[in-house]
Amino acid sequence: xxxxxxxxxxxxxxxxxxxxxxxxxxxxxxxxxxxxxxxxxxxxxxxxxxxxxxxxxxxxxxxxxxxxxxxxxxxxxxxxxxxxxxxxxxxxxxxxxxxxxxxxxxxxxxxxxxxxxxxxxxxxxxxxxxxxxxxxxxxxxxxxxxxxxxxxxxxxxxxxxxxxxxxxxxxxxxxxxxxxxxxxxxxxxxxxxxxxxxxxxxxxxxxxxxxxxxxxxxxxxxxxxxxxxxxxxxxxxxxxxxxxxxxxxxxxxxxxxxxxxxxxxxxxxxxxxxxxxxxxxxxxxxxxxxxxxxxxxxxxxxxxxxxxxxxxxxxxxxxxxxxxxxxxxxxxxxxxxxxxxxxxxxxxxxxxxxxxxxxxxxxxxxxxxxxxxxxxxxxxxxxxxxxxxxxxxxxxxxxxxxxxxxxxxxxxxxxxxxxxxxxxxxxxxxxxxxxxxxxxxxxxxxxxxxxxxxxxxxxxxxxxxxxxxxxxxxxxxxxxxxxxxxxxxxxxxxxxxxxxxxxxxxxxxxxxxxxxxxxxxxxxxxxxxxxxxxxxxxxxxxxxxxxxxxxxxxxxxxxxxxxxxxxxxxxxxxxxxxxxxxxxxxxxxxxxxxxxxxxxxxxxxxxxxxxxxxxxxxxxxxxxxxxxxxxxxxxxxxxxxxxxxxxxxxxxxxxxxxxxxxxxxxxxxxxxxxxxxxxxxxxxxxxxxxxxxxxxxxxxxxxxxxxxxxxxxxxxxxxxxxxxxxxxxxxxxxxxxxxxxxxxxxxxxxxxxxxxxxxxxxxxxxxxxxxxxxxxxxxxxxxxxxxxxxxxxxxxxxxxxxxxxxxxxxxxxxxxxxxxxxxxxxxxxxxxxxxxxxxxxxxxxxxxxxxxxxxxxxxxxxxxxxxxxxxxxxxxxxxxxxxxxxxxxxxxxxxxxxxxxx
Numbered sequence: 042x043x044x045x046x047x048x049x050x051x052x053x054x055x056x057x058x059x060x061x062x063x064x065x066x067x068x069x070x071x072x073x074x075x076x077x078x079x080x081x082x083x084x085x086x087x088x089x090x091x092x093x094x095x096x097x098x099x100x101x102x103x104x105x106x107x108x109x110x111x112x113x114x115x116x117x118x119x120x121x122x123x124x125x126x127x128x129x130x131x132x133x134x135x136x137x138x139x140x141x142x143x144x145x146x147x148x149x150x151x152x153x154x155x156x157x158x159x160x161x162x163x164x165x166x167x168x169x170x171x172x173x174x175x176x177x178x179x180x181x182x183x184x185x186x187x188x189x190x191x192x193x194x195x196x197x198x199x200x201x202x203x204x205x206x207x208x209x210x211x212x213x214x215x216x217x218x219x220x221x222x223x224x225x226x227x228x229x230x231x232x233x234x235x236x237x238x239x240x241x242x243x244x245x246x247x248x249x250x251x252x253x254x255x256x257x258x259x260x261x262x263x264x265x266x267x268x269x270x271x272x273x274x275x276x277x278x279x280x281x282x283x284x285x286x287x288x289x290x291x292x293x294x295x296x297x298x299x300x301x302x303x304x305x306x307x308x309x310x311x312x313x314x315x316x317x318x319x320x321x322x323x324x325x326x327x328x329x330x331x332x333x334x335x336x337x338x339x340x341x342x343x344x345x346x347x348x349x350x351x352x353x354x355x356x357x358x359x360x361x362x363x364x365x366x367x368x369x370x371x372x373x374x375x376x377x378x379x380x381x382x383x384x385x386x387x388x389x390x391x392x393x394x395x396x397x398x399x400x401x402x403x404x405x406x407x408x409x410x411x412x413x414x415x416x417x418x419x420x421x422x423x424x425x426x427x428x429x430x431x432x433x434x435x436x437x438x439x440x441x442x443x444x445x446x447x448x449x450x451x452x453x454x455x456x457x458x459x460x461x462x463x464x465x466x467x468x469x470x471x472x473x474x475x476x477x478x479x480x481x482x483x484x485x486x487x488x489x490x491x492x493x494x495x496x497x498x499x500x501x502x503x504x505x506x507x508x509x510x511x512x513x514x515x516x517x518x519x520x521x522x523x524x525x526x527x528x529x530x531x532x533x534x535x536x537x538x539x540x541x542x543x544x545x546x547x548x549x550x551x552x553x554x555x556x557x558x559x560x561x562x563x564x565x566x567x568x569x570x571x572x573x574x575x576x577x578x579x580x581x582x583x584x585x586x587x588x589x590x591x592x593x594x595x596x597x598x599x600x601x602x603x604x605x606x607x608x609x610x611x612x613x614x615x616x617x618x619x620x621x622x623x624x625x626x627x628x629x630x631x632x633x634x635x636x637x638x639x640x641x642x643x644x645x646x647x648x649x650x651x652x653x654x655x656x657x658x659x660x661x662x663x664x665x666x667x668x669x670x671x672x673x674x675x676x677x678x679x680x681x682x683x684x685x686x687x688x689x690x691x692x693x694x695x696x697x698x699x700x701x702x703x704x705x706x707x708x709x710x711x712x713x714x715x716x717x718x719x720x721x722x723x724x725x726x727x728x729x730x731x732x733x734x735x736x737x738x739x740x741x742x743x744x745x746x747x748x749x750x751x752x753x754x755x756x757x758x759x760x761x762x763x764x765x766x767x768x769x770x771x772x773x774x775x776x777x778x779x780x781x782x783x784x785x786x787x788x789x790x791x792x793x794x795x796x797x798x799x800x801x802x803x804x805x806x807x808x809x810x811x812x813x814x815x816x817x818x819x820x821x822x823x824x825x826x827x828x829x830x831x832x833x834x835x836x837x838x839x840x841x842x843x844x845x846x847x848x849x850x851x852x853x854x855x856x857x858x859x860x861x862x863x864x865x866x867x868x869x870x871x872x873x874x875x876x877x878x879x880x881x882x883x884x885x886x887x888x889x890x891x892x893x894x895x896x897x898x899x900x901x902x903x904x905x906x907x908x909x910x911x912x913x914x915x916x917x918x919x920x921x922x923x924x925x926x927x928x929x930x931x932x933x934x935x936x937x938x939x940x941x942x943x
Contacts (some may be wrong), residue, residue: 052094054110055118056087066091068283070141073383076215078360082380083357086122087136087287088115090255092143094279094936095475096257112255116286123288128157131165135180135289137256140261142282145384147503148478149270150261150282151191152253154324155184155289159245172223176294176444182224183324185231185243188250192257195238197477203230217322251286256826257285265480266481268857273485273508275903278857292372293324300324303338303352303369305360308388308506309546311395311578315339315353317369324372334515335496348378359383364405366396387506389445390419391579398582408589409935415586416932417902417925422446423583424566424921426545428556436549438530440491443502448489448511451544452535456483463487470541471896472528474503474521484510489543491550493519493528503699511545520552566924567613587924590931591615596908597915598926601676601895603627605665613913613919616926618674618765619666619828620917621895625680627662628655641717645740652745657748663753667764671757676767676827676895676917678806679746679782683731694718727832727841732772736782743770747786751793751801758799767802769827774809775816783822804891805878808832816879820886827917828876830896830904835861837872858905864897867904870890877911884912893917902929909933 049858059067059075067075071089078084090112097105120126125134134156140150158166167177168740189195189901204216211218219227235243244250261267262282271278284327292300301737303317317338342349352371355378359367368386372379388396397411406414428496430446450468453459456479459471463486471487473480475494484490484504489511492501496515505512526537532554535541542555550606565580566571596936599620600611608619628636666675669726694715701708701743704710746769754764768786771781790801805822807813808829816826853859876894883890893915898904900918905926908916910933918926 049091049107049111050105051111052089052091052105052108053115054089055090055115057090064143065280066093066283066628068092068143068285069145069384070139070382071283071285074287077359077363077380077383080358081559082358083378084380085288086119086292087285089141089288090284091282091772092283094377095259095262095283096279098256099262099281103277104256109252112286116251118851119286119288126905127251128159128162130161130163132169133157133162133165133247135162135166136251137285137287137289138251138258139285139287140258141285143280144274144276145254145387146267146270146274146276147387148500149256149267150264150674151258153187153191153257155180156183156188156250157247159243159247159250160205161245162247170294173294175219175224177220178224178228179219179293180291182227182231184250185228185235188243188254189235189238191230191261192253193239194237195235199238200231202471203227203234206230236729252407253596255284255286258418266478269481269485269649270504272854273481275519275860278860287381290372290374290377290381290553292374294375294819295323296321296527297345297375298322298373299341300372300583301335301341301370302872302908303356303371305356305367306388306392306396306399306617308366308368308386308392309445311366311388311392311399311582313399319344324643333516334494334696336735345373345376348376350374351378355380361405363398366392372753387503389506390415390422391445393419394423394582394586395578396637398578401585402853407439408586408831409593411586411620411937412589412593412928412932415903415928417929420562420583420928421922421925423562423579424560424924427546427560428542428551429556429558434551437552438516438518438550439492440513440548440550441496441502442544442546443496444490444500444505444510444512445546446489446511447542447544447555447557449540450488451538452528453483453487453537454526456480458537459483459486471541472519472521472541473501474498474523484508489513489545491516491519491541491543493521505545511543513543513545513548513550516548538595563611566615567610580878587615587928587931590928592931593934594927594930595934596905596913596926596930598923598930599676599789599893599895599917600733600913600920601899602666602920604662605669607729607920608666608669611923612669612673614923616920617915618676619670620676620893620899620915621769622675622677623681624659624667624678625682627659628680632658637714639739639742641713648739649741652741654746656749657661657751659871660753660756663750663766664756667753667757667766669763670765672763672765673932674765674767675751676769676804676825676893677744677746678769678771679733680735681732681771683727683729683735727835733770733778733782734772736770737778743782744789747789748793751790754801755794755797758797764799766799767804767825769804769806769825771806772832773805773807773819774811776815776822778827778884779805779819781823802891806895807876808836810836810875813879817882817886820883820890823890825884825888825891825893826879826883828879828892828894828896830867830872830876830894830898831864833896834868834872836873837868838863866901867898867907871905873907873911876908880911880913884898900926905929906933906936 056075056078058199061076066074067089094108125132126133135155137794138153138156163177163181169172170176179386186200190197201611205648207223232243292298299321300323301319306313307316315338318335319338319341320335366386367383393415398413400406401411450470452472453469454472459469460482462469468488470489471483472491475492490501490505492514493516499514502514519528519530528535540554542551561580562583597617600616601620601621602608602611603623639651698708698711698715711879750751750766754766755766770779770782802824804825806829892913894908895917899916900922916926
């Protein structure tokens with residue numbers, strides 16, 4: 042009988058076996074190294090261990106069967122190709138071990154360079170490099186430092202202290218001034234540090250170094266900073282990272298060697314040109330770590346014109362191939378250019394819009410793809426204010442504008458302090474010599490980041506751009522003293538808690554708080570800038586992409602507005618109606634006394650008098666809103682909160698009455714009010730007498746509101762306008778509730794409207810789970826549904842939003858129970874399923890049923906895509922979020938043709 046051979050699962054791929062479309066399997070770095078290899082670009086040979094291997098390792102705690110043998114086979118193939126063996130004492134092959142997830146996570150996972158060096162091969166490396174002892178011992182000390190910190194969790198600051206001591210003994214501040222003997226001594230010091238913290242000698246077996254480094258990269262997927270970054274960027278937690286094993290090329294061989302990072306366009310502004318950083322006689326980690334200030338990429342032309350010209354040619358080829366801004370890492374080894382990485386580069390929000398428009402003009406992408414290259418979160422960033430510098434405000438320092446924006450706040454020097462102050466509601470600016478991945482918590486908490494070292498490609502710059510944080514890097518005039526919690530610049534000393542302002546566009550740093558002004562993008566949306574006649578590439582790009590989004594989208598976008606002013610602003614921002622007008626806001630301020638009269642009414646006459654006094658006030662409010670929304674629908678929600686919210690708190694009122702009684706004052710009115718508050722007091726008012734229940738229990742309350750709406754609509758219509766009111770009954774859980782309110786409302790509407798031509802729709806808010814589950818019945822009495830996703834989320838989860846977000850959501854996010862708060866982005870599996878059921882069953886019962894959403898999810902980008910997929914007619918959100926919703930509705934409409942814009 043024939044036997045069937047077991048086919049071993051493939052966990053390792055040579056670069057020549059992959060391509061850029063295999064990011065799920067090979068990670069972004071591995072897929073792009075493979076793509077560049079296939080394009081014939083100078084890529085150091087190597088191989089990639091797949092994300093599947095990482096997933097298996099993280100699940101079982103051990104390497105999957107067959108992985109070790111596949112690594113061995115690919116390593117032998119690499120050794121044959123290079124003509125060297127890993128760690129050979131005479132002619133060593135050295136490799137780098139680098140992470141590479143599907144989505145870029147700059148600096149969040151581990152890298153180990155120079156794997157294969159030991160006490161014997163360091164001599165062979167020196168010989169290989171032409172008796173360059175300094176280079177060999179510099180490479181060895183880097184391996185011990187990176188391996189110790191990354192693989193064995195040796196505190197990195199101990200290595201840094203040892204390096205500082207070596208430089209101090211040499212009388213220098215520059216590590217390039219250390220000679221071979223200095224570095225040999227540093228290696229000995231590093232070994233002692235390693236042994237002290239690990240209880241063993243630094244491993245001398247090259248293959249052991251390789252295996253431990255690979256496992257460390259796998260483990261780094263679940264490092265605290267990587268988990269935090271994934272949550273911040275909404276990257277799925279189950280993807281895992283690939284591991285790239287790449288033959289080493291050396292930028293630290295001398296002045297004819299170096300390393301750099303280049304962008305095919307400016308990642309800050311989108312402008313075309315030559316952008317990047319170069320560092321002679323250095324390895325790649327030196328650039329991104331910002332430990333030495335780089336020189337602009339253009340200076341490479343004077344240092345090595347041949348490599349410079351070759352690099353520019355490769356950059357142009359890669360941008361045309363990827364049809365996007367490319368971020369490139371390269372090394373020059375004694376005049377030979379090597380490409381270490383390329384990826385679609387992270388960019389600022391402004392650059393994203395500008396570059397998308399440029400690529401359309403160049404014929405590389407169409408407008409649908411341009412729409413996918415930007416997103417609502419980026420548009421929201423562009424609407425933030427910027428510094429107003431009408432008068433001469435002198436900066437105290439100037440660095441590199443690494444990530445645009447205007448940020449002011451109290452100076453802090455540690456991530457822990459940034460988190461602490463931000464939790465207290467303070468705006469903070471995190472100031473560091475340079476940031477590292479361990480600073481991620483502080484970078485998230487801070488309004489802005491300021492560093493004295495690094496460039497546009499340093500860790501601080503790349504991470505800040507990805508998060509949309511304002512960042513100024515490389516402000517080398519700053520003398521930053523972290524232990525003393527201060528920095529000095531130009532004769533000024535700035536301590537922790539002092540306020541500074543940073544401009545991430547110009548790179549300027551100011552003392553104190555600088556006033557801000559509206560962004561030009563907001564001015565464009567408000568109509569004060571004509572995009573066709575302004576010399577601003579960003580505004581033109583926003584206008585072009587928004588125009589296409591509006592033409593492409595199916596979802597309409599309304600606003601949540603309670604006043605004429607809010608309605609007017611939202612209409613300027615492109616709102617196509619009001620999806621939620623909250624009438625309870627009209628009972629505040631001076632009208633509280635009338636509400637008290639209504640609540641305290643002892644008989645029908647007093648109650649009717651109070652309602653009659655409220656009627657003209659409500660009618661005037663609606664007239665103002667209908668006029669501003671002339672011709673557009675306005676959904677008015679009848680009063681929703683419990684009435685006791687309009688009265689003083691029970692405890693406070695009881696104390697006031699007791700004190701007044703003690704003083705012998707006349708408190709008859711206060712006692713009556715206290716009695717009413719006690720009568721209406723509920724243990725859980727959000728689940729008590731509110732919404733439709735109020736309309737059924739308080740005679741005349743809903744009737745007054747319906748009459749005010751109808752009379753306002755008729756008045757606007759007779760003045761030549763067009764009012765389109767929609768009356769929404771809140772908190773309905775059973776069709777009988779809606780039928781009762783509707784019957785009364787229809788009588789009033791018929792009486793008021795007459796032959797005016799005004800049409801009034803009556804519908805309901807779906808915010809109770811039972812309403813979603815009986816939507817087919819409710820649709821028989823409703824002409825529209827509007828999903829109140831705030832309450833629907835509370836009731837579906839059993840959460841009180843006001844209580845739980847501060848109480849335990851942080852823990853749920855930390856444990857991964859939530860990827861993001863369900864109040865921020867729709868819970869598609871739970872709450873979203875209720876929305877889908879209600880939409881389908883509602884339309885089955887009433888095919889013409891209008892469907893919308895008016896919770897804050899209506900302005901959340903991910904939620905907008907969900908609502909598009911469910912088939913809603915519109916979303917409604919706050920005025921400022923209307924442009925974001927318009928953009929995302931357009932992106933949702935063309936989602937089948939676009940790419941991931943992460």
